[in-house]
Amino acid sequence: MQSSSQTISVTPINQHASVNRWRSALGGYIGLIATLAAMVVLFGSLSKYFLTADTFITIANDIPALAIMAVGMTYVLVIAGIDLSIGSVMALGAAITAIALQQWQWGVLAAALLGLMVGLGCGLVTGMVSVGWRLPSFIVSLGMLEIARGSAYIATDSRTQYIGSNVEWLSAPIAGGISPAFILALVIVIVAQIVLSRTVFGRYMIGIGTNEEAMRLAGVDPRPVKVVVFALLGVLASLAGLIQTSRLEAADPNMGVGMELQVIAAVVIGGTSLMGGRGSVINTFFGVLIIAVLEAGLAQVGASDPTKRIITGCVIVAAVVLDMIRERRRTRHA
Amino acid sequence: MSGVPADGFTSLDVAMTPPTPLLRVTGISKHYATPVLSDIALDLHAGEVLALTGENGAGKSTLSKIICGLVQPTTGTLTLTGQPFQPASRSHAERLGVRMVMQELSLIPTLSVAENLLLDKLPHRFGMIDQRALYEQAKRQMAVIGLDDIDPGVLVGSLGIGHQQMVEIARNLVGDCKLLILDEPTAMLTDREIAHLFEQIARLKARGVGIVYISHRLDELQRIADRVAVLRDGRLVDVRPMADVTQDELVQRMVGHVVDEGAQRPRRVAGAVRLEVRGLHCGEQVQAVDLSLHAGEIMGLAGLVGAGRTELLRLIFGADRKDGGELFLDRKAQPVTIDSPMTAIRHGIGLVTEDRKAQGLLLNQSIRVNTTLANLAAVNRRGWLNYAEEHDVTRRLTDILRVKYGSVEQVVGELSGGNQQKVVFARWLHRDCNVLLLDEPTRGVDIGARADLYQELDRLAADGKAMLMVSSDLRELMTVCDRIGVMSAGRLVGVFERGEWTEQILLEACFSGYANLTPTPQSAAASL
Numbered sequence A: 001m002q003s004s005s006q007t008i009s010v011t012p013i014n015q016h017a018s019v020n021r022w023r024s025a026l027g028g029y030i031g032l033i034a035t036l037a038a039m040v041v042l043f044g045s046l047s048k049y050f051l052t053a054d055t056f057i058t059i060a061n062d063i064p065a066l067a068i069m070a071v072g073m074t075y076v077l078v079i080a081g082i083d084l085s086i087g088s089v090m091a092l093g094a095a096i097t098a099i100a101l102q103q104w105q106w107g108v109l110a111a112a113l114l115g116l117m118v119g120l121g122c123g124l125v126t127g128m129v130s131v132g133w134r135l136p137s138f139i140v141s142l143g144m145l146e147i148a149r150g151s152a153y154i155a156t157d158s159r160t161q162y163i164g165s166n167v168e169w170l171s172a173p174i175a176g177g178i179s180p181a182f183i184l185a186l187v188i189v190i191v192a193q194i195v196l197s198r199t200v201f202g203r204y205m206i207g208i209g210t211n212e213e214a215m216r217l218a219g220v221d222p223r224p225v226k227v228v229v230f231a232l233l234g235v236l237a238s239l240a241g242l243i244q245t246s247r248l249e250a251a252d253p254n255m256g257v258g259m260e261l262q263v264i265a266a267v268v269i270g271g272t273s274l275m276g277g278r279g280s281v282i283n284t285f286f287g288v289l290i291i292a293v294l295e296a297g298l299a300q301v302g303a304s305d306p307t308k309r310i311i312t313g314c315v316i317v318a319a320v321v322l323d324m325i326r327e328r329r330r331t332r333h334a
Numbered sequence B: 001m002s003g004v005p006a007d008g009f010t011s012l013d014v015a016m017t018p019p020t021p022l023l024r025v026t027g028i029s030k031h032y033a034t035p036v037l038s039d040i041a042l043d044l045h046a047g048e049v050l051a052l053t054g055e056n057g058a059g060k061s062t063l064s065k066i067i068c069g070l071v072q073p074t075t076g077t078l079t080l081t082g083q084p085f086q087p088a089s090r091s092h093a094e095r096l097g098v099r100m101v102m103q104e105l106s107l108i109p110t111l112s113v114a115e116n117l118l119l120d121k122l123p124h125r126f127g128m129i130d131q132r133a134l135y136e137q138a139k140r141q142m143a144v145i146g147l148d149d150i151d152p153g154v155l156v157g158s159l160g161i162g163h164q165q166m167v168e169i170a171r172n173l174v175g176d177c178k179l180l181i182l183d184e185p186t187a188m189l190t191d192r193e194i195a196h197l198f199e200q201i202a203r204l205k206a207r208g209v210g211i212v213y214i215s216h217r218l219d220e221l222q223r224i225a226d227r228v229a230v231l232r233d234g235r236l237v238d239v240r241p242m243a244d245v246t247q248d249e250l251v252q253r254m255v256g257h258v259v260d261e262g263a264q265r266p267r268r269v270a271g272a273v274r275l276e277v278r279g280l281h282c283g284e285q286v287q288a289v290d291l292s293l294h295a296g297e298i299m300g301l302a303g304l305v306g307a308g309r310t311e312l313l314r315l316i317f318g319a320d321r322k323d324g325g326e327l328f329l330d331r332k333a334q335p336v337t338i339d340s341p342m343t344a345i346r347h348g349i350g351l352v353t354e355d356r357k358a359q360g361l362l363l364n365q366s367i368r369v370n371t372t373l374a375n376l377a378a379v380n381r382r383g384w385l386n387y388a389e390e391h392d393v394t395r396r397l398t399d400i401l402r403v404k405y406g407s408v409e410q411v412v413g414e415l416s417g418g419n420q421q422k423v424v425f426a427r428w429l430h431r432d433c434n435v436l437l438l439d440e441p442t443r444g445v446d447i448g449a450r451a452d453l454y455q456e457l458d459r460l461a462a463d464g465k466a467m468l469m470v471s472s473d474l475r476e477l478m479t480v481c482d483r484i485g486v487m488s489a490g491r492l493v494g495v496f497e498r499g500e501w502t503e504q505i506l507l508e509a510c511f512s513g514y515a516n517l518t519p520t521p522q523s524a525a526a527s528l
């Protein structure tokens, strides 16, 4: 069959498309970087203490726990799920680690591993229940939120467990205010981005978030993928709990109350869709930076807690609106 | 009037007819990343059926969407009965009497048939929906298109795509419509439903409604159209009375060369049995089906909408749970257990789904992602995807099927309907299955590309693959298949060898399972 009707020359269109692609990929970062820069400039001009090493160290210390959970949450949102339990899971993991260290006299490594296993267990349960019975992960994780929080209270007898300087090294600055936890968070972000965009597993996640039935009919079982993603977030949440414990030198059963919303906000500011199928871990990291800078900046200029919350709320909505406009302009679907 | 295309054979009969046309399209262009429509000028008169044809991606759907307010043109104007007409949205256009049956159905799957049909005017009393009135009105509307056997209370999402298509049509056959656009309404319908549709078109036409009718089935155009307009690469290359053109000329205009659809089909010798199905059943939809599929053959599956053809394929593929029955592969004595698509694919069985939007494609992912989806094993090294290889594979397969696209990174949802369909097919070419189940594989695919697709099927058959193909187009099955099985009301009522069948015999078999139906004169005359 001769293809005489194919009169479209492919090369110029191709170039055009790849230029567009670059622009949109960069555009994704540029929007967030510009927002971040604007905030730094704004706070810098409002407070003369903002552009100092102290602020930098505060932010760098705030970030790891948030960033690590946001990575896992990005995956969960990509597969069109959600997990509200992470704040509680974080507290439970930390509590168990502290108990093991203090009461059972376990070694640091064993206690930390036990904490991570508890997080893994919580994530697995959330994942398996919601996948097995096809329940919305919203509901199941809401249940897990209560269960894990209650368990943390029982485990700690509702008292903050002091562990001394056992794992302090994790959050102690080693160079220029940067702690091992910060480096760990960065590594996790980078690896997670590569896994998402470059591996078969990442492709499965994106496909499942886009059209689960189509994935099933293409021969991919969505169930194990989804369970793994929830389990991973569980582990990451308890890792964040460990980092928080090392900072405070204590495990507080009230740790991470409301943290899930902050994490979801960071992920969504980064442009990950709540509808699934679209997301970027790198952009999530920028979202985390924006939240952290906002927090630190507002504290510096002396904003009251209610004002802080109002402004944070506005920033979240504005970021999502901007992202939506950008996305619409890109696809221009009818 | 601007915009007479440069081609020689233009015969735009605008401005000659004294009465104001119902719809006048002037200088309409639409650009996305590339131009999609250039300078279209066209008139449509009241009581006229205008056929709109052209290859996949020629711009037919885009032009229709502009007319009904779903897409805004880059340049150009429209007038409706002489008044400037700038629909800002679909509901705006509908208020002015312009309706469209979309190629990609626009129904809400989580609402019932009745609610979908009457969505903009739900009958209510004191703010509560009046269920009885709702169902009564819906029933009346459904009877018009011959949908009597469906309960208006069932959710649209649970219907087969053929029935969904009929609901979409019924939804638009109401109200005081002045202009009705039908974008490939028959791509999934069989002769019985088409007969109903054509009756309604005739009725609307007599009432003075202007109709734009888009289809890749050229014999249909000859039955109902008064004039035909041909689009090629976004330009209007020809408008003329239907009576003045033959099918061959039309194809020549559309594609630019002659397409010889099934002239020399290879005579095939069927090999050993690849797949044997014994006593497969599932509720009312599939009852005690036995069939065997040989290596190197294409077996067709004919039947009316709702006869259980899709359901049978899905059961074989493990996509739905069966009530009973056994599958045997490659003449092994032990039956294989196939309880999910995953196991089916592991056993070398593939399914090209009929509903590309809901079950086939990841609409907002790229062509590349969609093409390699069923066979990522071939493009990764220890879990790491090889983009370059994916890219090459996609280029190769989409070239074979002549998918029209900007780049393989383009989002699949931006492709025209026929080109999306080719991507679904390309995915299964990549997977290389031994048994390929094809559910309406040529849905919405144009004549030229259809011939390419048939060639691919022939090649697969020559490679010893076994294929089971559902199509609502009997002529297509008669062209492509070595044997044709006919399903009627959930049963496989007959299997015919090439040479044994005539259209009449097949049609009678299609109807044989329904006591209250007989082949109507219209449907028997479908091939006129």
Ligand SMILES: Nc1ncnc2c1ncn2[C@@H]1O[C@H](COP(=O)(O)OP(=O)(O)OP(=O)(O)O)[C@@H](O)[C@H]1O
Pocket (backbone or CB within 6 Å): A331, A332, A333, A334, B032, B033, B036, B054, B055, B056, B057, B058, B059, B060, B061, B062, B063, B103, B404, B405, B414, B415, B416, B417, B418, B419, B444, B446
């Ligand atoms: N939202 C969009 N963004 C970019 N390109 C688009 C978009 N929508 C349509 N196109 C392009 O416009 C061209 C015409 O598409 P259209 O759907 O009108 O074709 P068609 O004639 O209806 O084809 P088919 O017979 O396959 O239905 C195609 O090449 C398609 O890729």
Ligand SMILES: [Mg+2]
Pocket (backbone or CB within 6 Å): B060, B061, B062, B103, B183, B416, B417, B418
């Ligand atoms: Mg179309």
